[in-house]
Amino acid sequence: LVLVLSSRLLQAVCINAVRGNPDSVIAAIDHFCQNQEWAMNVGDEKGAILDSVVMETSPSTVLELGTYCGYSAVRIMRLLPPATRFITLEMNPDYAAVARQVIQHAGLQDKVCLVEGKSADLIPKMADMFGIRTFDFVFFDHWKDCYLPDIRLLEDCGLLDQGSVVLADNVLCPGAPEYLDYVRSSLRFSSRFYRSHLEYTRVLDGLESRTQTGPGSHCGR
Ligand SMILES: O=C(NCCCCCn1ccc2cnccc21)c1cc(-c2ccc(F)cc2)cc(O)c1O
Numbered sequence: 001l002v003l004v005l006s007s008r009l010l011q012a013v014c015i016n017a018v019r020g021n022p023d024s025v026i027a028a029i030d031h032f033c034q035n036q037e038w039a040m041n042v043g044d045e046k047g048a049i050l051d052s053v054v055m056e057t058s059p060s061t062v063l064e065l066g067t068y069c070g071y072s073a074v075r076i077m078r079l080l081p082p083a084t085r086f087i088t089l090e091m092n093p094d095y096a097a098v099a100r101q102v103i104q105h106a107g108l109q110d111k112v113c114l115v116e117g118k119s120a121d122l123i124p125k126m127a128d129m130f131g132i133r134t135f136d137f138v139f140f141d142h143w144k145d146c147y148l149p150d151i152r153l154l155e156d157c158g159l160l161d162q163g164s165v166v167l168a169d170n171v172l173c174p175g176a177p178e179y180l181d182y183v184r185s186s187l188r189f190s191s192r193f194y195r196s197h198l199e200y201t202r203v204l205d206g207l208e209s210r211t212q213t214g215p216g217s218h219c220g221r
């Protein structure tokens, strides 16, 4: 039976990770990607930066765009207190299926709301679908040319408010130049670059966080 990469990654989790132990799931995926086959998880180096920004923000509502195999979803959810809402979007049904099983192996299936679809279609429905007013923390890890239109869409839908943090993966590799220009240009928010490396390689990459300083677009004209 020929397994596709995401299924081989899931197999490595099932074999090497302890059920109900998120840290062992993270370690199993990192070991697989470092020693068997590269995969586009945020990885351990950038993952540690993601952890620190999540802990610093201590959000009560979190949105992730780009679930892939669920690696960053497990990283984020393992840090969140029980009442936190975590929503993650994946457009590829095969990846979504693998992610559900990876998240279940970590014992975090009750905390996740994994939705299949495209950000442009689902962001405008977030408020109605999930009763979410604003997101305290958003992790961008989907199509890099969607980062800019999607942060604008989140703002236009009033889903970002004062203190909301948007953290974007891969701002150098593959890169999101227009997004970087945008978040670094406006005075309405502060942005910070975390220098790192492309997952499981020595190629330069980084994360960019953007914190809303002014009130959300829906109030405080
Ligand atoms: O492409 C990347 N990720 C996006 C995958 C597709 C997301 C699709 N998708 C999911 C939800 C969703 C919602 N709306 C619309 C679209 C949506 C990615 C690539 C690399 C990479 C690859 C090769 C290389 F040589 C160097 C680097 C590294 C990363 O870390 C990455 O994240």
Ligand SMILES: [Mg+2]
Pocket: 040, 041, 042, 141, 169, 170
């Ligand atoms: Mg990425």
